[in-house]
Amino acid sequence: MRKSLLAAGLAALLLSNAASAQTLNVATAGDQNMVDYIKDYLGPLFEKSHPGVKVVAVGTGPGDGGSQKIFEKLDAQKKASANADFDVVVVHQKAAGTMVQEGLIKKYRDSLPTGKLVTRESATNALGTDVSGYVMPMFHSQTAIAYNPDLIKNPPNNYAELREWVKKNPKQFGYNGIKGGMSGVAFVTGWISAFGGDAAKLEKGPYDAATKATWDKAMADLKEFNQNVVITPGNAGTLDMLNRGEIAMGPVWVDMFYTWKADGKLPPNMRLKLVSPGMPGQPMYYAIPSKTAQEKLAAEFIALATSPDVQAEGIVKRFNWYPGIDAKNLEGKLDQAAWNQLFADIPPDTLASNGKPFPIGPYFNDILETYEKKVAN
Amino acid sequence: MAKPSFFGLLLIAPALAMIGALFLYPLGFSLASAFTEPGGGLSLTHFQKAYELYSTDILFTLFIVVVSTLLTGLFAIVISGILTLGETPWLVAALRALYRWPLFIPFIVAAQCMRTFLAKNGLMNNSFVALGLMEPLQATSFLDWRGIIITFVWKQVPFVTLMLAGAMASIDRATIEAGRNLGASRVRVLIELVLPQVSQTLLVGLVLSFVTMLSVLSVPMMVAGSQPTMLTVDMAFRINSYGDYATANALGVISYAIAGTVAWIYLRHSVKREVQA
Numbered sequence: 236m237r238k239s240l241l242a243a244g245l246a247a248l249l250l251s252n253a254a255s256a257q258t259l260n261v262a263t264a265g266d267q268n269m270v271d272y273i274k275d276y277l278g279p280l281f282e283k284s285h286p287g288v289k290v291v292a293v294g295t296g297p298g299d300g301g302s303q304k305i306f307e308k309l310d311a312q313k314k315a316s317a318n319a320d321f322d323v324v325v326v327h328q329k330a331a332g333t334m335v336q337e338g339l340i341k342k343y344r345d346s347l348p349t350g351k352l353v354t355r356e357s358a359t360n361a362l363g364t365d366v367s368g369y370v371m372p373m374f375h376s377q378t379a380i381a382y383n384p385d386l387i388k389n390p391p392n393n394y395a396e397l398r399e400w401v402k403k404n405p406k407q408f409g410y411n412g413i414k415g416g417m418s419g420v421a422f423v424t425g426w427i428s429a430f431g432g433d434a435a436k437l438e439k440g441p442y443d444a445a446t447k448a449t450w451d452k453a454m455a456d457l458k459e460f461n462q463n464v465v466i467t468p469g470n471a472g473t474l475d476m477l478n479r480g481e482i483a484m485g486p487v488w489v490d491m492f493y494t495w496k497a498d499g500k501l502p503p504n505m506r507l508k509l510v511s512p513g514m515p516g517q518p519m520y521y522a523i524p525s526k527t528a529q530e531k532l533a534a535e536f537i538a539l540a541t542s543p544d545v546q547a548e549g550i551v552k553r554f555n556w557y558p559g560i561d562a563k564n565l566e567g568k569l570d571q572a573a574w575n576q577l578f579a580d581i582p583p584d585t586l587a588s589n590g591k592p593f594p595i596g597p598y599f600n601d602i603l604e605t606y607e608k609k610v611a612n
Numbered sequence: 613m614a615k616p617s618f619f620g621l622l623l624i625a626p627a628l629a630m631i632g633a634l635f636l637y638p639l640g641f642s643l644a645s646a647f648t649e650p651g652g653g654l655s656l657t658h659f660q661k662a663y664e665l666y667s668t669d670i671l672f673t674l675f676i677v678v679v680s681t682l683l684t685g686l687f688a689i690v691i692s693g694i695l696t697l698g699e700t701p702w703l704v705a706a707l708r709a710l711y712r713w714p715l716f717i718p719f720i721v722a723a724q725c726m727r728t729f730l731a732k733n734g735l736m737n738n739s740f741v742a743l744g745l746m747e748p749l750q751a752t753s754f755l756d757w758r759g760i761i762i763t764f765v766w767k768q769v770p771f772v773t774l775m776l777a778g779a780m781a782s783i784d785r786a787t788i789e790a791g792r793n794l795g796a797s798r799v800r801v802l803i804e805l806v807l808p809q810v811s812q813t814l815l816v817g818l819v820l821s822f823v824t825m826l827s828v829l830s831v832p833m834m835v836a837g838s839q840p841t842m843l844t845v846d847m848a849f850r851i852n853s854y855g856d857y858a859t860a861n862a863l864g865v866i867s868y869a870i871a872g873t874v875a876w877i878y879l880r881h882s883v884k885r886e887v888q889a
Contacts, residue, residue, distance in 0.1 A: 298852060298853075469833075469834070481731065607665045612840075
């Protein structure tokens with residue numbers, strides 16, 4: 236008798252478990268901090284408001300390569316007409332554009348309660364592809380030049396001054412080329428925008444394959460510039476060398492810079508400068524695959540992630556990113572100290588004027604390939 | 613000749629199927645992709661592109677791997693020579709206990725360690741400065757081609773030494789003792805008596821090391837900046853940044869060719885020996 240009771244109890248337990256155990260799979264491209272953000276902060280928050288749901292975060296690797304992996308998986312599953320394994324994906328701009336064109340992600344933003352809070356242009360235009368409605372910016376990230384104010388009293392204000400400075404101070408500036416992460420890529424595309432001619436055309440199009448021939452001079456100058464710089468191994472490599480005092484200046488991601496500083500991995504006196512005519516930044520996007528089992532849950536997850544409270548506490552305060560939704564929605568949610576810290580070195584007006592998008596897809600690839608051909612080889 | 617038995621074939625079928633599905637098919641696929649143009653016809657466009665963009669990196673890769681292989685051989689000979697011919701018991705014991713350690717450390721961990729060890733203000737230079745061996749201003753960063761070579765040699769020496777020391781231990785000690793009795797120095801015994809008897813093993817070890825080093829991605833990516841860099845990094849970049857598998861496969865074929873040349877030298881050498889024997 237007791238045995239059968241026990242068995243019934245166990246069976247009931249198993250059943251109730253099976254009924255309530257829903258798993259939301261979130262795949263994210265980007266560095267480890269992206270996975271940490273979902274695993275340690277956003278996931279537990281969502282699980283609290285949705286009892287019985289479990290959020291599983293998977294990282295697919297840094298840079299566009301990580302997004303490429305998500306694209307390849309969704310593409311393969313679509314071709315096999317299967318449901319996607321991922322319920323929410325977090326991808327870069329380049330991959331988001333391709334996914335929209337291939338019909339791999341759903342148009343969901345207009346039905347989202349937070350959809351109206353987005354104002355930035357990058358929410359509708361991803362490197363030249365119209366993505367409005369398909370993506371929700373998670374945050375905006377910006378590159379800038381980090382420098383050590385003990386060694387450099389007057390940091391260069393623009394690319395031309397930087398070039399002169401490097402000539403006078405050889406091997407004191409370091410960046411990671413184009414194969415070691417996006418901060419180096421950002422520096423190079425900024426260089427082409429500054430010296431290569433028509434910068435607005437690179438951002439807005441239309442694409443003209445002949446344009447790359449006009450970059451020869453800028454690329455040759457960059458090759459000469461490279462003679463006097465240190466090529467570092469990766470985004471973290473640049474920060475490492477700044478930390479050890481091996482270089483005095485180098486391009487970095489603003490969020491990584493602040494996080495490293497907060498962790499004590501960079502001297503507290505390090506500063507940032509967003510030089511003219513500008514350096515690129517980019518958002519990461521939340522998107523929902525067009526065929527997934529947890530569609531409703533996924534939308535609720537993204538709504539939570541883009542709510543003003545989460546954007547203030549998680550994105551700005553804990554991870555030092557710029558908010559994905561319009562910053563004015565965060566007023567009152569954030570204490571003044573956290574707000575000031577984010578804009579200490581780069582005031583909002585500088586961010587607005589010198590924070591550029593990356594060039595549109597085809598120009599972006601042309602710049603990288605011309606760099607490989609003319610500068611690196 | 614014996615007729616192959618049906619059951620014998622059946623027994624090796626799973627292994628053959630594995631090789632076919634997981635090695636030969638992907639190999640054929642990447643070869644085909646490297647030699648076909650977007651339209652479908654045969655062409656060398658991808659190779660032309662690979663050459664235009666990465667000719668420096670191809671030479672750089674060859675340089676790194678050849679120098680690393682030679683240094684690995686040299687260090688392996690020295691260490692296994694000491695292990696076999698050494699007459700200082702504590703030195704031999706210490707070396708025997710220590711030399712295998714890097715074998716158990718993955719390339720990526722080794723690369724991560726070297727990244728902070730070899731940096732300009734890293735552990736190595738700081739120790740030299742603290743010991744008074746060097747002025748802080750003389751410190752230079754080894755995080756370039758030298759860093760890659762140091763990491764590769766550090767990682768591959770134990771592997772070759774393991775094979776070589778084993779081979780040296782199994783040769784007839786009488787030849788060594790005869791040489792020593794007749795007054796030959798230990799170095800001379802090593803070079804003129806021991807090495808010729810184990811050259812085959814040394815060659816195998818070095819060929820395997822060469823191919824391994826050619827295929828490592830983590831070390832060049834983490835230790836050195838990307839200009840110039842090794843072919844593995846270029847292949848990863850081609851796929852990650854452009855989704856361009858064709859050029860990546862062309863670079864892969866160039867790697868096969870380099871590895872194949874070494875394998876061919878080895879095979880020729882061993883066939884010659886077979887014929888002599």
